[in-house]
Amino acid sequence: METLLLNRADVDENARMPEVIAAVEEAFAAYEHGNVQMPAKSYIDLPQYDGDFRSMPAYMDAGDWDAAGIKWVNVHTDNPEEFGLPTVLGTMVYSNPENAFPLAILDGTTLTRKRTGAAAAVATDHLAVPDASSLGIVGAGVQSYTQLEAIAEVRPIEEVVVSDVREEAVAAFVDRFSDRFDVRGGSIAEAASCDVLSTVTPVEEPIVSADAVGEHTHVNAMGADAPGKHELADELLADATIVIDDYEQCTHSGEINVPYGEGLLDDGDIYAELGQIVTDAVAGRGERDGPEGVTVFDSTGLAIQDVATAHVVYEHADEKGNGYPFELVDTELR
Known part of the structure; x- marks a missing residue:
């Protein structure tokens, strides 16, 4: 038996976005139904290197x-x-749960980008207005690309406004997508006024104000994934309908972690976990008693999203003979 080594190109080729979105939605549903085991994400903080490690099984x-x-x-x-x-590097080990054999070692960096975009797409599909055609993106780093690629799968996106303090990053983003969308650089306020807004920055001081977003904007708050990170103004969060991916992670390290820790938000301000909406346990936008006005998806990133995406990648790569097979496990040992 051999383990499959899958590099960036292999992961990119086989992580077909429509299938990844479907798999990530299945992961949220499995989580809601109690069909997952997912220990809390653990951190190794390295302030001397302005970084950290996280393990996500x-x-x-x-x-x-x-x-x-x-x-x-x-x-x-x-x-x-x-x-x-890259700011984010990752390595994914994908295993057969029946016998623990490591089926594949994958580039986790590309995997992370794909599943993060897919999570935003799942939330957008359930929380954005049905005819949403404009997308604002704050932060033009590598995560921004899959935000557009994934969200465009679930909404008829035509206009895209991207904002970043780095002019070269905005120019690269515009150049990448100008043949498919009406895309331009703009201010944070211009991006925030779109039908859908995705924020993908590492800031610790809010940069999106309450009066910047539209009356029915859906916000994917993707950047806050560690304690202290905070992209959206407290007033915006207080007035919005907040949907989270995981209670423990979001209150500890998600977009709501700072105002929650300061007592400005509490459990009563959380409308639902996304898994509840995916499984119809709680109404999404457009459904009876569903949210109206501004909605916010607080995404910290769940390990089940990585496992679901790795499943999609491995199945296709194995079928097509992609990657580099090698003997990682000595099967002669018993």
Whole structure:
């Protein structure tokens, strides 16, 4: 038996966004139904390197298939300028839960981008107005690309406004998508007034104000994934309908972690977990008693999203003979 080594190109080719979105939605449903094991994300904080490591193990039973894996991932904000490396690096080990054999080792960086975009798409599909055609993005780093790619799968996006303090990042984003969308650079306020807004920055001081968003804007708050990070103004959060991916992670390290810790928000301000909406236990926008006005999805990223995406990638790569098979496990040992 051999383990499959899948690099960035292999993951990118086989993580077909419509299938990843469906798999991530299945993961949220499995979580709501109690069909997952997912210990809390653990952190190794490295302030001397302006970074951290996180370990994210999970097992999920999606009915027709089950899967297990663990992602070892970091966030080092100085990487691009100092080392020419991505801010986020990751390695995913995907295992057969029946016998624990490591089926694949995957590039977790590309995997993370794909599943993060897919999570935003799932939330957008259930919380944005049905005819949403404009998307604002604050933060033009690598995560921004899959926000557009995924959200455009669930809404008829035509106009895109991207905002970033780095002019070169905005220019690169516009150049990448100008043949498919009416895309331009703009201010944070211009981006926030769109039908859908995705924020993908590492800031610790809010940059999106309450009066900047539209009356029915859906916001995907994707950047806050560690204690102290905070992209949206407290007033915006207080007035919005808040949907989270996981209670423990969001109150500890998600977009709501700062105002929650300060007592400005409490459990009563949380409308639902996304899994509840996906499984119809709680109404989404457009449904009876569903939310209106501004909605916010607080996404910290769940290990089951990585496992679900790894499943999609591995199945296709194995079918097509992609990757590099090698003997990681000595099967002669008993």
